[in-house]
Amino acid sequence: MIDSMKVLSMILAGFVVGYAVSDIRPFDSLLSSTAEFGSPTTIVNGLAVLALTACLVSVALARSSARGVLVVAIGAVLVVVFRTVGMVTGMFGDWACAVGAGALLGASAVLAGRHRAAQASLAVAAIGAGLLGTALDALLQADDGPVFVWDVVGAEDAVVPERAIVMVIAALGTALSLYQAHRDVALQSHETRRTRLIGLPLPIAAGVVSWFAAGHDSGDAVWLGALAGMAVLAVVAAFAFPGRDGRVLLVLFASATIGSMGFAVEDSLQLAVSVALLVVGAGIGYRWPQLYVGLGGLLVVAGASLIEGYIALPSLSQFALPFVVAYALVSVLSTAPGSLAVALPALFTMTLPVVVYSASYQPGLSSDVSVATRTSEPDHLVLSLAGLVVVAVVTVACAVLMRRPTQNPAAR
Template sequence: MKVLSMLLAGFVVGYAISDIGPLDSLLSSTAEFHSFWAIVNGLTVVAISACVASVGLARASAHTSIVVAIAAVLVIVFQTVGMVTGLLGHWAGALATGALLAAAAVLAGRQRAAQAALAVAVLGAGLLGGALDALLEANDGPVFIWDVVGAEDDVSPQRAIVMVIVASGTAVALFLAHRREELQPYETRRILLVGIPLPVAAGVLSWIAAGHYSRSVEWLGALFGMTVIAMLASFLLPGRDGRLLLVLFGVSATALGTFGFAAGDVAQLCLSAALLIAGAGIGYRWPQLYVGLGVLLLIAVAGVVEGYFEVPTGTEFILPFVAAYVVVSALTTSPGSLALSLPALFTMTLPVVVYAATSQVASTYDRAVATRTSEPDHLVLSVAGLVVVAVMTGACALLMRRPTVVSGTS
């Protein structure tokens, strides 16, 4: 039941993330990304909310975490069906998504199976949720037997129904699984010192990169900056907890030089989901962090070959499996570090530049990553991704030499 509750909670978080645009400012509804205020977008707020709430909830009782989680689920549902509108709705949805992620991470504790379920569900739904929406909306027949009538014109009945059904199961599962649970010791405030500035710095670098549409130097400089802050943040986290952040950043760098996650039709979406689950399962049973990082390096090399010779390598079908495997292999970690790290895949990959390539992409890791022309071409992206993955692998090797630290002792 604990694993099921984490799967459902993670799906709600990831599915909500997939609907949060990295271009939309939560301070001004008219701000475009050349405006500095657009840095305060939904993804940034999710990351900061998750960090702050995880530290606070880790110092509270399990009952408090359950209440916060269920309340956050309700807010996300209300925002999804259009009952909370405008900027207020965007703020509420982002803050609630972060709070739910934090509560779930705290309730998962250091139980590796629960952490793995939460992580894979967040990443899977976050990356594939847009594709799922597209497939639901493309169905010409009656998808559901009733319609959702919201206060906004852009409410998607399909997404709203899915969210209502999954959220209902989430609330029940969280209560049944954790109502008698005792929480682990509270988190150190060091989590706040890392987790609050991390997404803000990433947003600033994305804004700098997006402001130079015709040149590659600034974009690559921003990627270098993100690599530096990812490494710095990972070593500031207690013990070996930063390895998850390094791994997630490595996965995002690998995706820059590939065609991302295959999710163009029903078969590809199901295949990507199945590969995520399979990779997570094998990573749970046979966790080998360096094996996973080594395969990420091979995928990055394949991206370079594909960019140079223009020969498809099919890495979009392999990446979901390897991503899930290496992420699960990097667990366990403290709840605060888990809540801090999971949003990194969405906030630390220059997402605005990738997303802005086309408004038709299903997620920020779709085929437009390799076809846009206003930023570095595919070969440059592939080489940059390969370098970043290599650096992350070396950083992991250094980090793993440190002793493990139990949450609350540093």
């Protein structure tokens, strides 16, 4: 019963984190509301703040009692909810959402410990909600769907009623389940020094590389150079993790590279299929974990994407992606709590813009019109081949990491 509640609490906590992630635009700066591509302040965006907070919170709570971690987790849930329902607005609200989601992720990772099922539930729920959250919003806001009434006071508020209701329900369940599952649990401390050394510079460095790829008009060469730089960051960070923990980061980075266009979701059926594939992939990965099978699946997806660029086929690779990502990720769990808190945001922070547009005003027209001009657009062949190369590099790196001894025996 306790294990079931622990898993449920991690599913709900992961959903809240991921749903908050889906509301944070990757390139919207939290330092300046007018930041544009090419501005150094764009590096410090909401996702980077979330990743930094998750690292710091997991380190700060590494040796805390379960009740102390619960206070932080439930407080973080409330902060995210307050922002979602419009009680915290403007730039301060954006910061609050990023910090709250990061704190919830860090605290949840500590509560999950090395319990493999709990870690898998947290990771898959966060990834699923992060990538599918906007699709869920669109489904709830459909013209033929339910209509909610929500009174909002203040011109700065931009509350989506459906999202607010979903978040309130999820947050209530998260708080109750976290308390019931972890109030009497004895937590094990974990290493913090390496967590800080990796988790603090990684999202900032990834932001610099991403900004470099987005802010230049040099074609494929700059984009490929940025991807190579991102791959170097991922490999170096993976080998800095203790034992084999770096495999989680590598799998997520490979998934982010070949899945940069997101899961295939256009209607309610595709949304349901994507969620089902995530769950099934995670379940099989939990029962029969095989890292190389998961990496092989990522190679197949990247190869299928390459073929689809020249043959009129359905987007098979996009439908297979959630299954393969969930399987590969769960296959490399469990890991140290701090390592999980640092690695999970990488799926969102270690991505590169595929198509970047810059808006410029043309005052010579009858009225000021914003005209979008292309600054970078790697073609399909470049993207697909780059994905294959990245997965191959990740596979080699994982093979080397497999030679390392494990730090601690994995829990269930």
